[in-house]
Amino acid sequence: MKNKLRLLLSLWSVLAVAQTVIAAEVIHEEKSLYRDINVVQTGDRRCLIFNVHRGDRNQTCLDVSNRDELIFSYTKMSFAGLLLTSQPKKILIAGLGGGTLPLAFNDLFPDAQIDVVEVDQAVVNVAKEFFFFEENENMSVAVNDARVFVKRAGILGEKYDYIILDAFGGDYIPEHLLTQEFLEEVKQIMTEDAVLVANTFSTSRFYDHESVTYQRVFGEFFNFKLPASGNRIIITQLDPLPPRGNLITRAQSLAPSLEKYGVPLLEYPARLSTRIDWDMSRRVLTDQYAPANLLQND
Amino acid sequence: MTVEMLGARIMAPYFGGSISVWGSLITVFMLALSVGYLIGGRLSTRNPNPKTFALFFIAAAISSIPIIIFADAIMRPIFLMIEDPRYGSLFASIFLYFIPTSILGMISPYSVRLMVDSHEHSGHMAGLLFFVSTIGSAGGTLATSFYFVLWFDVNQILWGAVAVLLLAGSAILLINYLLQKRAADAQVSRYEKQT
Numbered sequence: 001m002k003n004k005l006r007l008l009l010s011l012w013s014v015l016a017v018a019q020t021v022i023a024a025e026v027i028h029e030e031k032s033l034y035r036d037i038n039v040v041q042t043g044d045r046r047c048l049i050f051n052v053h054r055g056d057r058n059q060t061c062l063d064v065s066n067r068d069e070l071i072f073s074y075t076k077m078s079f080a081g082l083l084l085t086s087q088p089k090k091i092l093i094a095g096l097g098g099g100t101l102p103l104a105f106n107d108l109f110p111d112a113q114i115d116v117v118e119v120d121q122a123v124v125n126v127a128k129e130f131f132f133f134e135e136n137e138n139m140s141v142a143v144n145d146a147r148v149f150v151k152r153a154g155i156l157g158e159k160y161d162y163i164i165l166d167a168f169g170g171d172y173i174p175e176h177l178l179t180q181e182f183l184e185e186v187k188q189i190m191t192e193d194a195v196l197v198a199n200t201f202s203t204s205r206f207y208d209h210e211s212v213t214y215q216r217v218f219g220e221f222f223n224f225k226l227p228a229s230g231n232r233i234i235i236t237q238l239d240p241l242p243p244r245g246n247l248i249t250r251a252q253s254l255a256p257s258l259e260k261y262g263v264p265l266l267e268y269p270a271r272l273s274t275r276i277d278w279d280m281s282r283r284v285l286t287d288q289y290a291p292a293n294l295l296q297n298d
Numbered sequence: 299m300t301v302e303m304l305g306a307r308i309m310a311p312y313f314g315g316s317i318s319v320w321g322s323l324i325t326v327f328m329l330a331l332s333v334g335y336l337i338g339g340r341l342s343t344r345n346p347n348p349k350t351f352a353l354f355f356i357a358a359a360i361s362s363i364p365i366i367i368f369a370d371a372i373m374r375p376i377f378l379m380i381e382d383p384r385y386g387s388l389f390a391s392i393f394l395y396f397i398p399t400s401i402l403g404m405i406s407p408y409s410v411r412l413m414v415d416s417h418e419h420s421g422h423m424a425g426l427l428f429f430v431s432t433i434g435s436a437g438g439t440l441a442t443s444f445y446f447v448l449w450f451d452v453n454q455i456l457w458g459a460v461a462v463l464l465l466a467g468s469a470i471l472l473i474n475y476l477l478q479k480r481a482a483d484a485q486v487s488r489y490e491k492q493t
Contacts, residue, residue, distance in 0.1 A: 008362070033317045119316055145314020148383050155378070176310035285309050290452040 060098025334403020
């Protein structure tokens with residue numbers, strides 16, 4: 001009897017999954033040199049998906065009836081960097097995705113100048129056409145490799161006070177965006193009080209290498225993980241990290257303005273950890289040694 | 299192929315990892331090889347000999363060394379002058395890889411000439427050479443992208459490639475010297491027998 005029930009339950013869950021798959025409608029397919037991009041809509045939820053054939057990887061989702069609310073926890077987690085700074089004026093976001101994150105920042109800080117770098121023109125097209133992303137006088141997208149953009153910004157002496165690295169979508173990791181040299185170049189374009197937020201990996205041996213590399217360049221950093229999310233956000237700055245008390249005060253004053261995006265900022269301070277939970281003996285990733293994709297599979 | 303696989307990695311810090319960087323790299327390698335084939339074929343018509351053949355390997359090794367030592371010095375001014383990473387990577391590829399790759403391209407046609415002793419066998423020998431060199435390329439690609447980058451620094455792998463080329467060149471010189479010596483000895487002993 002118990003077995004039968006279990007069978008029934010599993011059958012039901014299979015059906016439920018099948019139904020959501022059926023209800024999901026592909027409303028747009030775009031081929032690019034890098035990947036196939038699909039826009040899939042299920043009810044009001046519209047998602048940008050890379051690599052459909054290898055299992056769904058939602059890159060960005062959007063609720064078309066409530067466009068302000070952010071869906072993914074990792075997108076929301078990118079706001080945790082605001083616990084370390086007050087009012088960013090010049091923001092750099094590497095990796096556009098559906099553009100929901102830049103839109104939210106533009107909405108939250110309308111006077112800040114936002115530069116977005118995205119390597120794939122097709123992603124920009126899809127974000128504009130299906131995810132309500134728009135450039136305006138304070139927010140523009142450069143179609144370029146983030147490494148090239150950052151290096152040139154450094155040479156031109158440009159500085160940013162809030163930098164989000166979110167260029168790690170899909171299966172292939174851009175190895176030149178993980179190295180010590182790249183992070184040094186990022187450091188060059190940070191103002192003294194700038195905050196760096198990097199959306200990275202929390203699994204595999206690669207976690208160790210990446211942590212060691214960030215530690216080498218920035219010293220101590222906040223490691224931000226949520227139990228439900230496979231992502232890990234690294235948050236750091238050039239100055240020593242603030243005490244937790246400051247984070248909590250900041251969260252309390254900022255939380256109301258983030259409510260409409262669905263960001264539970266008050267929960268974040270307790271999750272920011274400086275505890276070293278990686279293997280310190282791993283090798284630092286450099287331009288000479290960065291087999292990130294091979295390590296990821298290990 | 300080992301150098302080609304690493305070529306993209308060497309250029310990524312300046313020109314990114316976009317598909318156009320791979321495009322530049324492969325274009326330059328193809329152009330360099332075609333020029334190398336042409337020159338190698340032409341050189342093989344003038345007094346073909348194993349010493350010149352060995353020199354190709356040694357010259358390729360020496361002309362690869364700037365990739366290791368001067369990569370930054372070569373790429374930095376190009377990065378500053380050319381804003382578009384497509385053309386930046388194209389010019390960087392030319393300066394970094396054109397000369398060593400074209401010298402490597404000379405090896406194949408020249409070795410056809412050295413190994414062929416009759417018209418009948420020329421097709422067979424050419425086929426065999428293409429077989430060996432293409433299998434070598436496949437092996438170099440696989441070993442580099444699967445394992446070498448996991449075990450070594452980029453520059454260590456490049457030094458390894460330089461060492462292999464130098465070894466191959468010296469091995470040819472040594473074998474040639476031994477063969478000539480043996481032939482000379484044989485001639486001397488024949489002469490002694492006759493007298």
